[in-house]
Amino acid sequence: MAEHNIPENLPTHLQHFINGEFVDSLNGATFDVQEPVSNENYATVASAQPEDVDRAVASAKDAFKNGPWSTMLPRERSRVLHKIADIVESRDEELALLESYDSGLPITQAKGQARRAAENFRFFADLIVSQEDNAFKVPGRQINYVNRKPIGVAGLITPWNVPFMQESWKLAPAIATGNTVVMKPASYTPLSAVLWPEIFREAGLPDGVFNLIFGSGSVAGDYLVKHPDVPIISFTGDSSTGATISTAAAPQFKSLSLELGGKSPAVVFADADLEAALDATVFGVFSLNGERCTAGSRVLVQREIYDDFVAAFAERAKNIRVGLPSDPATEVGSLVHPNHFDKVMSYIEIGKTEGRLLAGGGRAEGFPTGNYVAPTVFADVKPDARIFQEEIFGPVVAITPFDTDEEALQLANDTKYGLAAYVWTSNLKRAHNFAHAIDSGMVWLNSNNVRDLRTPFGGVKASGLGREGGYRSVDFYTTQQSIQITLNEAHSPRFGADDAAKIDA
Ligand code: NAD
Numbered sequence: 001m002a003e004h005n006i007p008e009n010l011p012t013h014l015q016h017f018i019n020g021e022f023v024d025s026l027n028g029a030t031f032d033v034q035e036p037v038s039n040e041n042y043a044t045v046a047s048a049q050p051e052d053v054d055r056a057v058a059s060a061k062d063a064f065k066n067g068p069w070s071t072m073l074p075r076e077r078s079r080v081l082h083k084i085a086d087i088v089e090s091r092d093e094e095l096a097l098l099e100s101y102d103s104g105l106p107i108t109q110a111k112g113q114a115r116r117a118a119e120n121f122r123f124f125a126d127l128i129v130s131q132e133d134n135a136f137k138v139p140g141r142q143i144n145y146v147n148r149k150p151i152g153v154a155g156l157i158t159p160w161n162v163p164f165m166q167e168s169w170k171l172a173p174a175i176a177t178g179n180t181v182v183m184k185p186a187s188y189t190p191l192s193a194v195l196w197p198e199i200f201r202e203a204g205l206p207d208g209v210f211n212l213i214f215g216s217g218s219v220a221g222d223y224l225v226k227h228p229d230v231p232i233i234s235f236t237g238d239s240s241t242g243a244t245i246s247t248a249a250a251p252q253f254k255s256l257s258l259e260l261g262g263k264s265p266a267v268v269f270a271d272a273d274l275e276a277a278l279d280a281t282v283f284g285v286f287s288l289n290g291e292r293c294t295a296g297s298r299v300l301v302q303r304e305i306y307d308d309f310v311a312a313f314a315e316r317a318k319n320i321r322v323g324l325p326s327d328p329a330t331e332v333g334s335l336v337h338p339n340h341f342d343k344v345m346s347y348i349e350i351g352k353t354e355g356r357l358l359a360g361g362g363r364a365e366g367f368p369t370g371n372y373v374a375p376t377v378f379a380d381v382k383p384d385a386r387i388f389q390e391e392i393f394g395p396v397v398a399i400t401p402f403d404t405d406e407e408a409l410q411l412a413n414d415t416k417y418g419l420a421a422y423v424w425t426s427n428l429k430r431a432h433n434f435a436h437a438i439d440s441g442m443v444w445l446n447s448n449n450v451r452d453l454r455t456p457f458g459g460v461k462a463s464g465l466g467r468e469g470g471y472r473s474v475d476f477y478t479t480q481q482s483i484q485i486t487l488n489e490a491h492s493p494r495f496g497a498d499d500a501a502k503i504d505a
Pocket residue numbers: 157158159160161184185186187215216217218220221222223225236237238239241242244245259260261262292293294391393419459463464
C-alpha cells in the first residue's frame with residue numbers, strides 16, 4: 001500500500017488574515033484540526049470571536065469605502081483576477097496535496113478542483129470587462145439606464161467538501177464586481193484557505209479587500225450573518241444551517257444566496273446507452289467520496305433493465321479502489337471527519353433495514369482506522385425509506401425500480417430536496433419533457449455533472465434559494481440602480497399652486 005503522504009512545510013498554526021496581516025484571535029482562542037487518515041490533530045487554528053469578526057468586517061468596510069478596489073476600472077480588476085488564476089494554476093500540485101491531506105479527497109480528484117478554482121477567476125475576469133447594462137429611451141421624453149454598483153462587504157460562508165473550489169466560486173464574483181469580503185471556511189477543512197492571502201498579495205489585490213476568519217459556525221458564522229455592516233451573505237452548506245441563516249439574516253433584509261443539500265435522482269430508462277449510464281451513475285455517487293452536493297444518490301432504474309443494471313452497478317462498487325487520499329490510484333478516499341464517518345455509518349445501518357445490501361455495508365476492508373467507508377449499494381429501496389429521503393453525503397446509493405415515466409417522475413420529485421437530476425434515455429422528447437417536469441435547479445441529460453460556468457447554479461425546495469453562476473453571480477453581488485432623466489419639461493400636477501406664491505425667475 002502507498003505511504004501516507006504528508007505535505008512539506010505543513011503549517012502547525014493557522015491564523016486569520018485581516019487587513020493584510022496574519023493575526024490570532026484577540027483573546028487567543030483556538031481550535032484543533034485533524035486530518036482524516038489518522039484523525040490526529042495536525043494544527044491549531046485561530047478561532048474567531050465576535051471582536052475578531054468586528055475587526056475583519058471593519059477592515060473590509062474601510063477597504064470598500066476608501067480603498068481603490070470598488071471604484072477601479074473593470075479592466076484593472078480583471079487583470080488582478082487573471083493573475084490570481086495564473087497563480088492558482090501554477091500552485092495546482094501543492095494545493096491539491098493540501099486539499100487532499102485536509103479533506104481526505106483522492107489526490108487525482110483534488111487536482112481537478114484546483115483547476116476549476118482557477119477557471120472561476122478567469123471566467124469572472126472576462127465577464128466584468130464584457131459586462132453590459134440596459135438603457136431605455138422614451139423618445140423625446142426620458143432616458144433611463146441601469147447603474148450597476150458593488151454592494152459592500154460580502155460575508156462568504158463555505159462548507160468542508162471541496163473547500164478551495166467552493167471558496168473560489170464565491171470569492172471570484174464577489175471581488176470581480178468590486179465588493180470586499182470576509183470569508184469563513186468550514187472548521188473541518190481550514191488548510192487550503194491559508195493559500196489565498198499569499199495568492200492575492202502576489203496578484204496585487206489591495207489589503208482589506210479579502211479578509212479571512214476561521215471559527216465555528218455558531219459563533220463566528222452566526223455573528224458574521226447578523227453583522228449590520230455585512231449586507232450580502234453567500235452561504236453553501238447544509239439545508240438546516242441554511243434555514244438558521246435565513247432566519248438570522250431576515251430582520252436586516254440582507255441579500256442572501258443559499259446553496260444547500262441535495263438527494264438528486266439519476267433516472268435510467270431502458271432505452272438509454274446503458275454503459276454510459278453505468279459509468280456516470282457510479283461516478284456520480286462515489287466521486288469526491290460521495291461528499292458532493294449534486295451526487296446522484298438515488299438511482300431510479302426502469303424495471304426491464306433493473307436486475308442487470310443493479311448487478312453491474314454493485315459489481316463496479318465492489319471493485320472501486322478505496323485507499324489513501326494521496327495515492328493516485330485511489331478512487332474513494334477517507335471521509336472528512338470521524339463525526340461525519342459516524343453519521344454515514346449510522347445511515348448504512350438504517351439502510352440494512354430498508355433495502356437489499358449488495359455492496360459495502362460498513363468500514364472499508366483493510367482500513368481498521370481512519371474514516372474509510374466501503375462504497376455501499378442498497379437496492380429495492382422504497383420511497384419512504386430514510387436512505388431514499390435524507391442526504392447521507394457519503395459513498396452510499398439507494399436504487400429503486402420504476403415501470404412508467406409517470407412513476408419515475410413521481411419518485412424523482414418525492415423528496416424535500418431539488419438540487420440536481422440526471423436523466424438517461426435515447427428518446428429526445430422524453431428527455432426534455434421529463435427534464436422540464438423535474439423539480440430541480442439543474443438537470444443533466446445523458447451526462448454526468450459537467451459544469452458550464454455561464455449557466456445558473458442552485459436548487460429549489462430545501463436545496464436553496466437564489467442562483468449563482470455567470471451573470472446571476474454578477475446580479476447577486478451588485479445592486480442595479482435605475483436612473484431616470486427627463487429630456488423635456490418636468491410634467492408635475494401643480495398641487496397647492498392656486499393661491500401660492502410663484503417663484504420669480
Ligand atoms: P454546514 O451547514 O454544517 O456548514 C457550512 C458552513 O456554515 C461552515 O463554514 C459552518 O461553520 C457554517 N455554519 C454552521 N452553522 C452556522 C450558523 N448558525 N451561522 C452561520 N454559519 C454557520 O455544512 P457542511 O457540513 O460544512 O457541508 C455539507 C453540506 O453542504 C451538505 O448538505 C451539502 O449538500 C452542502 N453543499 C451544498 C452545495 C451546493 O452548492 N448546493 C455545495 C456543497 C455542499
